[in-house]
Amino acid sequence: MSFDLANxxxxxxxxxxxxxxxxxxxxxxxxxxxxxxxxxSPFDVVGHLVDGEETDWxxxxxxxxxxxxxxxxxxxxxxxxxxxxxGRSLTDLLARFAELRRRxxxxxxxxxxxxxxxxxxxxxxxxxxxxLAQLLATWVAHDLGHIAQIARVxxxxxxxxxxxxxxxxxxxxx
Amino acid sequence: MSFDLANxxxxxxxxxxxxxxxxxxxxxxxxxxxxxxxxxSPFDVVGHLVDGEETDWxxxxxxxxxxxxxxxxxxxxxxxxxxxxxGRSLTDLLARFAELRRRxxxxxxxxxxxxxxxxxxxxxxxxxxxxLAQLLATWVAHDLGHIAQIARVxxxxxxxxxxxxxxxxxxxxx
Numbered sequence: 147m148s149f150d151l152a153n154x155x156x157x158x159x160x161x162x163x164x165x166x167x168x169x170x171x172x173x174x175x176x177x178x179x180x181x182x183x184x185x186x187s188p189f190d191v192v193g194h195l196v197d198g199e200e201t202d203w204x205x206x207x208x209x210x211x212x213x214x215x216x217x218x219x220x221x222x223x224x225x226x227x228x229x230x231x232x233g234r235s236l237t238d239l240l241a242r243f244a245e246l247r248r249r250x251x252x253x254x255x256x257x258x259x260x261x262x263x264x265x266x267x268x269x270x271x272x273x274x275x276x277x278l279a280q281l282l283a284t285w286v287a288h289d290l291g292h293i294a295q296i297a298r299v300x301x302x303x304x305x306x307x308x309x310x311x312x313x314x315x316x317x318x319x320x
Numbered sequence: 321m322s323f324d325l326a327n328x329x330x331x332x333x334x335x336x337x338x339x340x341x342x343x344x345x346x347x348x349x350x351x352x353x354x355x356x357x358x359x360x361s362p363f364d365v366v367g368h369l370v371d372g373e374e375t376d377w378x379x380x381x382x383x384x385x386x387x388x389x390x391x392x393x394x395x396x397x398x399x400x401x402x403x404x405x406x407g408r409s410l411t412d413l414l415a416r417f418a419e420l421r422r423r424x425x426x427x428x429x430x431x432x433x434x435x436x437x438x439x440x441x442x443x444x445x446x447x448x449x450x451x452l453a454q455l456l457a458t459w460v461a462h463d464l465g466h467i468a469q470i471a472r473v474x475x476x477x478x479x480x481x482x483x484x485x486x487x488x489x490x491x492x493x494x
Contacts (some may be wrong), residue, residue, distance in 0.1 A: 147349050149481040156346060157474070163341040167334055168467070175321050176331065273484035283481035284489070290475035291491035293342070294468040300331070301464035307323040307457035310447035315458070317465030320494065 149279040151259055154286045159251055161289045162244035165192060168296065170240050176300050177236055188296045192239045193227030195292060199246035201226070203285045204253055210268040210278045211257060218269040254282075323453040325433055328460045333425055335463045336418035339366060342470065344414050350474050351410055362470045366413045367401030369466060373420035375400070377459045378427060384442040384452045385431060392443040428456075 147153070169177055169188055180187040186194065202222045209217055231239060257263065264279040301317045312318050321327070343351055343362055354361040360368065376396045383391055405413060431437065438453040475491045486492050 147353070147477045147481070149478070150349070153347055153349055157350065160341055160346075164338060167337040167341045172330060172334075173327055175324070175327055179321070270484070273487075276483055276485070279481065280483035280485060283478045283483075284485040287475040287478045287482050287485075287489050287492065290471040291489050294471035294475070294491050297464040297468035297471070301461045301468070303321045304323070304457045304461045307321070307454065308461050309450055309454035309457075310444070311450070311454060311458040311461075313447075315461050315465050317468050318461065 149264070149283045151264070151282070154282055155251060155254070157286050158247065158289065161195075161293070162240070162247050164293060165195075165243065165296075166240050168293075170237055172236075176303060179299070179303055181299055181302055186295070186299070188299055189231075189236050189239070190228065191292050191296050191299075192236065192243060193231040193234075194224065195289070196231075196239055196243050196246060197223070197227045198285075198288065199243065199250055203281070204250045206268060206281055207254070207257070207278060210266050210281065211263065213266065217267065219271060221271050323438070323457045325438070325456070328456055329425060329428065331460050332421065332463065335369075335467070336414070336421050338467060339369075339417065339470075340414050342467075344411055346410075350477060353473070353477055355473055355476055360469070360473070362473055363405075363410050363413070364401065365466050365470050365473075366410065366417060367405040367408075368398065369463070370405075370413060370417050370420060371397070371401045372459075372462065373417065373424055377455070378424045380442060380455055381428070381431070381452060384440050384455070385437065387440065391441065393445060395445050 169192070177188045180190065201220070206219045209219060259278070264277065264282075266278050267275045268278075268281070270276045298317050298320060301315070305312060305318050308315060308318070343366070351362045354364065375394070380393045383393060433452070438451065438456075440452050441449050442452075442455070444450045472491050472494060475489070479486060479492050482489060482492070
């Protein structure tokens with residue numbers, strides 16, 4: 147499917163409810179463990195998604211739409227949440243994510259983007275020129291990738307418990 | 321984590337709400353495409369989960385708990401849904417899944433399972449002897465694996481739209 151703004155917003159606005167349905171109120175047995183050293187727990191992933199709302203997606207869209215001389219994005223700190231969320235509860239993080247997402251989608255809708263704006267470009271620190279449509283498509287795919295990651299990390303907590311069925315569960319081997 | 325009945329039920333009972341939050345009412349652009357020949361769309365995956373509720377998890381638990389002479393499970397038809405769900409709506413399938421899951425968890429709770437019952441065994445047609453605890457752990461991990469699959473299949477619909485960011489999105493390459 148090529149990029150479609152309405153189809154993107156309809157998924158972006160669901161992510162907070164999906165994460166709440168999956169995680170809010172779960173025992174820490176599910177939400178605190180990760181996949182091993184230097185990997186993220188479900189709690190960590192939600193913290194990363196909060197960071198994206200605060201410092202990545204909308205700030206970059208604003209840079210593109212401002213059409214200034216310097217359209218280079220700030221590098222996104224993918225580890226900021228590991229320092230800033232110590233001691234917070236998952237329920238708090240989920241509520242923060244929902245509030246930020248709501249606010250960001252309100253701003254996105256307010257841009258009234260048409261084909262011309264979606265083709266405007268910014269400079270990614272590694273990739274070079276990227277379009278606003280690519281940025282917004284990535285926002286959607288990034289949500290979905292992290293929902294998949296959370297489900298996978300939780301599944302792996304039962305890697306031993308499933309016994310021989312592990313052979314039939316590819317999610318345990320990624 | 322070793323198998324824990326309460327921790328398992330708390331996830332099993334969330335699955336219908338997670339799938340509804342993620343899928344119900346989405347345009348078919350997201351729910352109908354798959355990952356290529358002989359792969360499943362999000363619609364197909366929900367159909368497969370319905371089949372599991374109807375013919376797999378509880379029927380096998382009942383065989384184990386009956387402690388009869390023949391504890392061999394019926395093979396699970398992983399393709400039944402592809403024939404039986406033609407023409408149904410995703411909303412209907414999600415509602416059916418929610419109803420079956422509710423009913424099955426009511427029956428599961430009614431078993432009042434303790435350690436002794438969780439150690440009882442059945443005969444898997446391929447793996448041989450498996451315990452009830454392994455069956456129930458697999459039910460949980462199977463849900464999570466298919467939630468991850470649905471998110472991945474949807475993310476891949478934007479594989480081209482994300483442009484160079486595909487390099488940063490491992491979910492697009494699985």
